[in-house]
Amino acid sequence: MSDVNMQPTQPEGIIQMDGVHKWYGQFHVLKDINMNVQQGERIVLCGPSGSGKSTTIRCLNRLEEHQQGRILVDGTELTHDLKQIEAVRREVGMVFQHFNLFPHLTVLQNCTLSPMWVRKTPRREAEEMAMHYLERVRIPEQAHKFPGQLSGGQQQRVAIARALCMQPKIMLFDEPTSALDPEMVKEVLDTMIGLAEDGMTMLCVTHEMGFARTVANRVIFMDRGEIVEEAEPNKFFSNPENERTQLFLSQILH
Amino acid sequence: MQNTANVPRRGGSVLTDPKLRALIFQLLAIAAVVGLGWYLFDNTQTNLEQRGITSGFAFLNNTAGFGIAQHLIDYTQTDSYGRVFFVGLLNTLLVSVIGIVLATIIGFLLGVARLSPNWLVRQLATLYIETFRNIPPLLQILFWYFAVMLSLPGPRQSLGVLDSFYLNSRGLYMPSPGLSETFGLFFAALLLAVVASVFLGRWARKRRETTGQPFPVLVSVLALLLVIPGAAVLIAGNPLVWTVPELSGFNFAGGWVLIPELIALTLALSIYTAAFIAEIVRAGIQSVSHGQTEAAHSLGLPAGKTLRLVIIPQALRVIIPPLTSQYLNLAKNSSLAAGIGYPDMVSLFAGTVLNQTGQAIEVIAITMSVYLAISISISLFMNWYNGRIALIER
Numbered sequence: 001m002s003d004v005n006m007q008p009t010q011p012e013g014i015i016q017m018d019g020v021h022k023w024y025g026q027f028h029v030l031k032d033i034n035m036n037v038q039q040g041e042r043i044v045l046c047g048p049s050g051s052g053k054s055t056t057i058r059c060l061n062r063l064e065e066h067q068q069g070r071i072l073v074d075g076t077e078l079t080h081d082l083k084q085i086e087a088v089r090r091e092v093g094m095v096f097q098h099f100n101l102f103p104h105l106t107v108l109q110n111c112t113l114s115p116m117w118v119r120k121t122p123r124r125e126a127e128e129m130a131m132h133y134l135e136r137v138r139i140p141e142q143a144h145k146f147p148g149q150l151s152g153g154q155q156q157r158v159a160i161a162r163a164l165c166m167q168p169k170i171m172l173f174d175e176p177t178s179a180l181d182p183e184m185v186k187e188v189l190d191t192m193i194g195l196a197e198d199g200m201t202m203l204c205v206t207h208e209m210g211f212a213r214t215v216a217n218r219v220i221f222m223d224r225g226e227i228v229e230e231a232e233p234n235k236f237f238s239n240p241e242n243e244r245t246q247l248f249l250s251q252i253l254h
Numbered sequence: 255m256q257n258t259a260n261v262p263r264r265g266g267s268v269l270t271d272p273k274l275r276a277l278i279f280q281l282l283a284i285a286a287v288v289g290l291g292w293y294l295f296d297n298t299q300t301n302l303e304q305r306g307i308t309s310g311f312a313f314l315n316n317t318a319g320f321g322i323a324q325h326l327i328d329y330t331q332t333d334s335y336g337r338v339f340f341v342g343l344l345n346t347l348l349v350s351v352i353g354i355v356l357a358t359i360i361g362f363l364l365g366v367a368r369l370s371p372n373w374l375v376r377q378l379a380t381l382y383i384e385t386f387r388n389i390p391p392l393l394q395i396l397f398w399y400f401a402v403m404l405s406l407p408g409p410r411q412s413l414g415v416l417d418s419f420y421l422n423s424r425g426l427y428m429p430s431p432g433l434s435e436t437f438g439l440f441f442a443a444l445l446l447a448v449v450a451s452v453f454l455g456r457w458a459r460k461r462r463e464t465t466g467q468p469f470p471v472l473v474s475v476l477a478l479l480l481v482i483p484g485a486a487v488l489i490a491g492n493p494l495v496w497t498v499p500e501l502s503g504f505n506f507a508g509g510w511v512l513i514p515e516l517i518a519l520t521l522a523l524s525i526y527t528a529a530f531i532a533e534i535v536r537a538g539i540q541s542v543s544h545g546q547t548e549a550a551h552s553l554g555l556p557a558g559k560t561l562r563l564v565i566i567p568q569a570l571r572v573i574i575p576p577l578t579s580q581y582l583n584l585a586k587n588s589s590l591a592a593g594i595g596y597p598d599m600v601s602l603f604a605g606t607v608l609n610q611t612g613q614a615i616e617v618i619a620i621t622m623s624v625y626l627a628i629s630i631s632i633s634l635f636m637n638w639y640n641g642r643i644a645l646i647e648r
Contacts, residue, residue, distance in 0.1 A: 063548050063551065063552065082556070089551060089552060089553070089554040092552070093552070093553075094552035096545060096552075100545040100546060100548065100549035101549070102564055102568075103645050104643075104645055113553070114550075114554055117559055117563065118553065118555060118559075120462075122463055123462075123463035123464070124463065124464060146645070148645060166553060
């Protein structure tokens with residue numbers, strides 16, 4: 001906790017979480033989460049399973065509702081107001097553990113659906129943009145296939161392209177490589193590294209510590225619904241302060 | 255040693271050779287089926303001969319000699335049994351088609367309502383479903399017929415709307431249109447409006463795809479369809495002559511009438527089947543993983559568009575096969591019309607005609623073939639549709 005409190009007062013970030021609490025029934029899943037993310041920052045959230053890291057980033061586009069505290073994304077507060085929620089969701093892309101591509105639509109249609117129906121982008125333009133991002137994730141040749149015809153790694157790259165087609169300011173990754181076969185993890189991570197190099201604001205829940213070392217500005221360690229430690233990757237991995245962090249790192253780094 | 259397997263075993267019985275045994279059993283089965291068939295055929299022939307009934311379809315040309323309450327094609331008592339068949343067939347198809355359309359609409363609305371986040375809406379949908387799917391359909395038909403339709407006031411105390419629609423215990427009376435001499439002009443105007451609407455729709459879609467700007471297509475098309483024919487009416491006068499039902503003596507005369515049997519049967523079947531369709535729709539929507547909703551929401555799609563563009567298209571492939579069964583059930587349940595005397599295929603043809611002619615085998619065979627044909631047509635159409643929306647994998 002010490003790190004959080006010792007930080008100097010920062011200018012208002014693109015994401016601000018102030019004293020956020022969340023309960024599932026009786027279960028207190030998020031306890032007083034405070035987080036301030038600046039534009040262009042890359043944050044990695046890690047921690048044991050059930051620590052609330054996925055729930056935290058799912059609160060940022062209101063897939064989960066918080067019950068106490070304030071969340072501001074790009075200056076818009078997340079409340080019950082649907083207009084505000086939709087405004088935030090337009091600016092925040094998300095990539096899921098299980099890809100969640102739309103199986104009844106082709107890869108190209110997956111990418112153009114939201115730009116056309118939400119942003120009112122003309123079809124031609126939406127398709128050009130989709131092809132641009134599909135090239136960027138290096139699978140333009142699969143554009144007219146259906147998701148069921150692709151491998152896991154390819155599907156996840158399509159999911160990244162689909163989120164990018166909305167030209168979001170922030171990208172959330174919820175364990176993007178956990179459901180992939182080992183040999184496909186790299187292709188997805190490479191795509192994410194490329195994205196980071198272009199200055200995208202990213203929040204990643206991941207167990208890929210190599211990725212955290214190379215890409216993250218900050219690593220946030222969560223346990224039992226609390227932010228336990230928050231530090232630069234070098235300091236985080238070489239000299240963790242908290243006991244729980246030390247235990248966690250000893251378990252995952254062999 | 256290695257050759258022993260190929261040497262036929264001595265003393266092996268024909269009964270232990272699987273191939274031979276299979277052949278014998280198949281021959282026995284065929285013989286039994288043929289024998290039974292022959293016995294039934296011969297038995298029927300003998301009995302028919304003994305009673306002096308000539309078999310064949312010649313009776314279809316005989317005069318029927320009875321009236322029918324509802325006929326979609328011209329029919330008088332002097333028409334043949336063959337014509338009675340077509341009257342019954344059309345009446346059955348009428349109930350089936352209206353019933354399927356109504357049941358689908360009510361069922362989809364209820365199915366979505368059952369999943370509504372609103373507590374009251376959800377509970378009301380549940381109440382509807384649990385009530386109507388647990389009461390036998392014949393009872394529901396009897397309820398709508400005796401307890402609702404026949405309990406309405408008589409013609410003199412009709413419930414009237416706008417002095418042209420009247421509901422009473424003899425049915426729903428409404429104005430019927432007839433053509434006047436200016437109809438040609440009106441029709442041309444209407445045609446023009448429709449053609450203009452089609453072009454407008456295409457242009458609007460193109461514009462949305464090229465510039466992204468949506469165009470209020472629905473409103474403009476409605477305006478087109480109202481203004482152009484409306485202008486024609488203003489210039490040339492009313493294209494249709496409406497015959498309004500009027501009370502004369504003890505009943506209404508003129509206009510169209512929906513007989514109470516038709517209303518009761520259609521209502522009962524639609525409401526009953528809708529309860530099942532609602533459950534099928536609910537199951538279909540729930541079969542689409544929650545991740546799909548989350549993905550659509552995370553892309554900024556609002557709830558309505560998520561349902562329409564992402565959930566329903568995927569739910570349909572789960573919905574269609576059991577929905578087909580419900581359509582088939584509704585078409586077949588329309589034969590319960592016999593319970594309230596609606597002149598459908600069963601009550602008319604397999605009822606009255608059979609009683610009058612005694613041609614039981616022919617009549618029942620024809621009736622069964624008709625239901626088989628209707629059911630197979632529905633089934634083929636739905637299978638074709640299901641194949642079209644199937645997911646492509648690998």
